[in-house]
Structures are given as structure tokens and as C-alpha cells.
Amino acid sequence: MALSREQLAMRVARELQDGYYVNLGIGIPTLVANYVPEEMEVMLQSENGLLGMGPFPTEEQLDADMINAGKQTVTAITGASIFNSAESFAMIRGGHVDLTVLGAFEVDVEGNIASWMIPGKLVKGMGGAMDLVAGAENIIVTMTHASKSGASKLLARCTLPLTGAGCIHKVVTDLAYVEINDGRFWLKERAPGVSVDEIVGKTAGEMIAPDVVPEMEF
Amino acid sequence: MSGFDKVVNTYDEALDGIRDGMTVIAGGFGLCGIPEGCIAQVRKMGIRELTVVSNNCGVDDFGLGLLLEDKQIKKMISSYVGENALFEEQLLNGELEVELTPQGTLAEKMRAGGAGIPAFYTATGYGTPVGEGKEVREFNGRKYILEESIVGDFALVKGWKADRYGNVIYRHTAQNFNPMAATAGRITVVEVEQVVEPGELEPAHIQTPGIYVDRLIQGRFEKRIEQRTITE
Numbered sequence: 001m002a003l004s005r006e007q008l009a010m011r012v013a014r015e016l017q018d019g020y021y022v023n024l025g026i027g028i029p030t031l032v033a034n035y036v037p038e039e040m041e042v043m044l045q046s047e048n049g050l051l052g053m054g055p056f057p058t059e060e061q062l063d064a065d066m067i068n069a070g071k072q073t074v075t076a077i078t079g080a081s082i083f084n085s086a087e088s089f090a091m092i093r094g095g096h097v098d099l100t101v102l103g104a105f106e107v108d109v110e111g112n113i114a115s116w117m118i119p120g121k122l123v124k125g126m127g128g129a130m131d132l133v134a135g136a137e138n139i140i141v142t143m144t145h146a147s148k149s150g151a152s153k154l155l156a157r158c159t160l161p162l163t164g165a166g167c168i169h170k171v172v173t174d175l176a177y178v179e180i181n182d183g184r185f186w187l188k189e190r191a192p193g194v195s196v197d198e199i200v201g202k203t204a205g206e207m208i209a210p211d212v213v214p215e216m217e218f
Numbered sequence: 219m220s221g222f223d224k225v226v227n228t229y230d231e232a233l234d235g236i237r238d239g240m241t242v243i244a245g246g247f248g249l250c251g252i253p254e255g256c257i258a259q260v261r262k263m264g265i266r267e268l269t270v271v272s273n274n275c276g277v278d279d280f281g282l283g284l285l286l287e288d289k290q291i292k293k294m295i296s297s298y299v300g301e302n303a304l305f306e307e308q309l310l311n312g313e314l315e316v317e318l319t320p321q322g323t324l325a326e327k328m329r330a331g332g333a334g335i336p337a338f339y340t341a342t343g344y345g346t347p348v349g350e351g352k353e354v355r356e357f358n359g360r361k362y363i364l365e366e367s368i369v370g371d372f373a374l375v376k377g378w379k380a381d382r383y384g385n386v387i388y389r390h391t392a393q394n395f396n397p398m399a400a401t402a403g404r405i406t407v408v409e410v411e412q413v414v415e416p417g418e419l420e421p422a423h424i425q426t427p428g429i430y431v432d433r434l435i436q437g438r439f440e441k442r443i444e445q446r447t448i449t450e
Contacts, residue, residue, distance in 0.1 A: 047321060048247045049391050056447040064250065064441035065378075065392040071248035072447040082390055084397045084425075085247070085273070086329040089322025093342060117347070122306060123318065125298035130348060131322030134341040165345025 002145075002174040003191045007218055010035045011172050012101055012140055016042055023047065023092065023132060025102030026070050028142045032101055043077070045097055047128040049088045052080025069128065092128070093135040100136040102129060104143050104168075106158045109205040111168040111180045113141060114160035126163060133164030145173035145202050152204035154178065154185055175199050177216070184208050189216050224384035224434040225413060229259035232407045232435045236265055236372055239292075243328060243370035244272040244282060245399040248301075248444045251392030252281050253374040255409045255437035260374075261285055271295040271368055273324060273395055278302040280442050289313060295368070297321035301444075320348060323365055325398055330367035332401025332430070337366045373403025376439075377410040377426065381417070384408065384431030385424040393425065400426045409437040 003011065009031035016022065016036060023045045024030050036042050044053040046068040053068055054075035061075055068074045076082065091097055104115040113133055116126040133139060146152050154171065171178045176199045177189040185207040190199055196209050226232050233256060236242075242260070246252030257276075260268075261284050268291050275294050276283030285291050286304040293315040300306055308314035319327070320342045330338050339362035343349045353364040375396045378389035386408055388396055400406050408426070413436045 046391075048250070048394050056449040058449055062443075062446070062448065063390065064443050065390040067248065067250045067391050067443075067445070070445065071250070072445040073443060074447070076390075082393060084388075084393050085321070085325035085395045086398050089325050093322055093340065112345070122300060122309075124300040125296060125318045126320055126348070127298040128321040130320040130346060131342045134344070135322075162346040 001191065001193050005031060008142055008172060008174060010218060011177065011216055012142055013037070015099065015140060016040060017098070020098040021045055021051065021096065022099045022101070023097050025129070027103050029101035029103060045091065046074070047088050047092060047132070049083050049085055050074070050076060050080065051083070051091070052077045054080070089128070089131050092131050095135055095137055097136055098138060100132050100139045101142060102132060102139070104141045104153070104163075105160055106153050106155055107141055107168050107171055107180070108155045108158045109180060109183050109185055110157070111166045112158045113163045113168045114158040115163045117161045119161070129163050133167045139168055139170065141168055141171045143171070143173055145175040145199070152202050154203045154205050156205040175202065178207070187213055189214050191216055192218070220382070222383040222428065224428065224431050225382050226433050226435050229255055229435065232256065232409070232433050233259045233263065233372070235405065236260065236263065238265055239267045240265070240371035241269040241271065243368065243373040243399045243402050244270060245375045245394065245396030246281070247273050247391070247394035249276065249281050249442050251376045251388065251394050251396055252276070253376045253407070253409050254439050255435065256374040256407055257282060257284060260290065261288070264288065264290070266290050267292045269293040269295065271328070271370060273297050273321060274301065275299045275305055276302065277444065278304055286314075293317065295319055295324070297324050318348070325395060327365060327368040328395065328398035328402045331369040332398065335367055337364050339364055368402060370403045371405065373399045373406040375400045375406060375408040375426070377408050379412045379414055379419065380408060380410045380431070380434055381414050381419050382434070383416050384428030384434050385419055386410065386426035386431065387419060387423055388425055397426050400430045405432045406430055407433045407435070409435050411439060412436065
């Protein structure tokens with residue numbers, strides 16, 4: 001079975017470590033915050049200028065001056081800090097954020113990522129995504145392995161305009177956990193009940209699969 | 219009246235000298251921390267052919283989106299736009315030009331512009347459409363593109379409190395691009411919720427020192443929320 005959105009987030013959450021500063025993109029990455037292990041302390045960075053993002057506010061806490069990068073009203077946890085946009089991207093570009101999780105349309109064997117623009121459709125912009133992929137050492141891309149029509153999103157070469165070049169090394173899809181090194185995809189884990197053949201068949205770029213590929217457990 | 223007193227009493231005075239074709243930098247992220255009163259004044263004055271530098275372009279009937287109604291904006295320099303139908307329409311029929319700029323690069327362009335640095339190298343955008351046509355240079359085995367900084371004819375800033383000398387503090391995430399914008403205007407106009415007397419704000423807490431501020435006005439703010447999300 002392909003992973004649900006929640007399982008995808010749960011799998012990504014296993015990459016968290018105590019004391020990590022983490023930036024979560026919009027969509028499935030946001031769900032990762034729901035699966036931080038209880039004994040672990042993690043601080044969420046929101047690129048509009050908040051380190052230590054908390055849950056959505058109650059009616060009483062609601063404050064127009066307190067939002068996240070998705071423009072949603074949020075709160076700040078105890079020990080949070082708030083700063084300006086240049087400072088925020090100094091953290092990001094300077095490599096100070098421990099883990100970045102974001103979605104994508106395509107990735108390829110060279111670690112390129114396309115996530116912001118589909119030619120012919122209205123382009124709204126890259127927001128902070130290009131800075132995040134250029135600055136972070138440790139990035140996890142979450143996405144479905146193939147499009148609804150069955151086209152692979154793990155390619156030999158991205159077809160869409162890039163968000164960043166050579167910056168992606170880890171991808172969690174609904175079918176597999178894949179690493180990118182030396183110009184190839186390396187199959188590391190498979191979703192429960194999904195065969196290696198199916199994963200390799202749905203991967204357009206070259207993929208190396210070991211004899212035994214562990215199954216994710218939930 | 220002190221030579222350092224930056225307070226003006228009307229938006230007519232605050233935006234005196236703004237002309238068609240100028241470059242205007244505006245603080246704010248989404249609708250959070252936007253200079254509402256200055257935007258309303260630009261609209262009222264009917265200034266046209268503006269190049270506006272701001273992370274976003276408001277929504278259809280609020281924020282910078284208001285300047286789209288009478289087609290006052292010629293070009294937007296932003297990281298994320300299109301939360302408004304008018305924007306999309308004017309973009310598609312060629313009445314509006316957009317220069318999409320990565321958010322961190324945009325903040326740094328303003329910061330550098332205000333700090334007297336004409337350009338800087340960044341890895342952001344290398345190998346993407348943003349890097350096309352820009353100078354590439356390698357440092358320590360990594361490739362960077364040259365990005366030019368931005369200075370505006372006017373910078374429009376929203377603060378929380380300021381003293382009469384123009385020392386500004388911001389409230390929560392309404393800070394965002396505002397301190398960068400404040401440094402990068404040839405004329406910087408700050409509107410705040412409350413003007414106080416010099417000495418009432420702790421010097422070490424000042425986020426924008428008054429040296430950057432030319433005109434200060436106490437405004438009234440709607441503070442509209444774009445995405446109202448609540449924990450039940």
C-alpha cells in the first residue's frame with residue numbers, strides 16, 4: 001500500500017533529532033510537526049521571521065501581527081524568537097537550519113529539484129524555496145512517486161524549471177525512501193506491501209536497489 | 219521643534235514629492251505589517267507607472283492590491299504574488315510586469331541597498347531561471363550568482379511604536395521586511411500605531427534607528443487577517 005499523507009509525515013519525522021531547528025514547507029511537510037516524538041525538543045522556523053512556531057491560536061490568542069510563512073495565524077512557543085526577513089534568510093542561507101522539508105514536482109539523479117513553476121500555468125513565485133534549497137545541508141523532499149496519470153517524478157533529468165541544482169539527497173515518496181548520490185537514486189526503504197519492482201518501474205531515473213530492501217513499519 | 223523631530227501630521231506631508239515612475243519599497247509579508255495609510259495615500263494621489271518592491275502584492279481589495287484597481291503599478295518585484303484576480307488579469311494582458319525574486323534574495327537586496335553595497339553573490343537561484351543572464355563566480359568550489367541591490371525613491375514602512383526622533387520598534391512578525399525597507403529608501407516614511415516621546419523606548423530595543431527615518435506619522439490600522447486559523 002502506498003503511504004498516506006500522515007504516514008509520509010511520520011516517516012519524515014523519524015529524521016528529526018533532539019535540538020533540531022527545522023523549516024517545514026507547505027502541505028505534507030507541515031504535517032511532520034504532528035509527529036515530533038514527545039521526549040524530543042524541536043524548534044520550527046518560519047521564514048517570515050519566527051523561530052519557535054507554536055500551534056494555531058485560540059480565539060483569545062488570535063493576533064493579526066502573528067503569522068507564519070503560509071500567512072496563517074499562529075502562536076510562538078516559550079523560548080521563541082522573532083526577527084526580520086534578512087536575519088531569517090541569514091539563518092537559512094548560512095546553513096544554520098538543521099533540517100528542511102519541502103514538496104516538489106520533480107527531482108532527478110543529479111539532486112536537482114523543480115517545485116515552483118509549470119510553464120504555461122500562472123506562476124505565483126518561489127517564495128523562500130530557492131533560498132531554502134540553496135542554504136540547507138539537510139533537505140528532505142516529500143512527494144508522490146508518480147503523478148496521477150502515472151508519470152514518474154523521479155527522473156534522469158528534471159523537465160521543469162529548477163528551484164535548485166544539485167542540492168537534494170533524500171526523498172520520501174508514498175512508495176519509498178530514496179537517497180540521491182553519484183548520479184543515481186538508491187532505494188533504501190519501501191512502503192509496506194510495495195514491491196521493489198513496482199518502485200523501480202515507477203522511477204524514470206537510474207535506480208540501484210539492494211537485494212533486500214527493508215519495509216517501513218508504522 | 220527639534221531638528222530630529224520626524225513627525226508629520228498628514229499623509230499629504232508624509233508622501234510629499236512622490237511622483238509617477240518612481241520605485242517604491244514597501245514592508246510587509248502578506249497583509250501582516252503593511253503600511254496601510256501610505257498605500258491609501260498613493261492610491262488617493264493617483265501616482266502611476268510605479269515600480270513596487272514588496273514581498274507580495276496584497277489581495278484584491280486590500281494592501282498593495284488597491285493600487286491595481288486604477289493600474290498604478292507598472293512593475294512588481296516580489297517573491298510570491300497572485301493572491302488576487304486583478305493581478306492575474308493585468309499580468310496576463312501585459313499591463314503589469316513581474317520580476318520574481320527569491321524571498322531571501324529580496325530581503326538581502328534591500329539590506330544591501332540600505333548598507334551601501336551595490337551587489338552581492340548568493341547561491342540562491344544558481345542553475346534556475348533566476349540565475350539566467352547573471353554573472354556566476356565560484357568560491358570554495360561552489361557556484362554563486364551576482365545579485366544587484368535595490369534602493370527605492372520612497373520606502374513605506376509599518377512600525378508598532380516610534381519616538382518623535384523616528385526610533386522604531388516592531389510588533390511580532392509584523393516586523394518582516396520593514397527594517398530592511400526602512401534603510402533602503404531615499405525618503406523613508408514610517409507609519410506607526412503610537413508615537414511616543416524620546417526616552418520612552420529603551421535605546422537597546424530600537425530595531426530601526428531614527429537616522430534611517432525621514433518622516434513619521436501615527437496611523438490607524440485595520441490589520442486584516444489573510445488566513446484566519448484557530449485551534450478549537
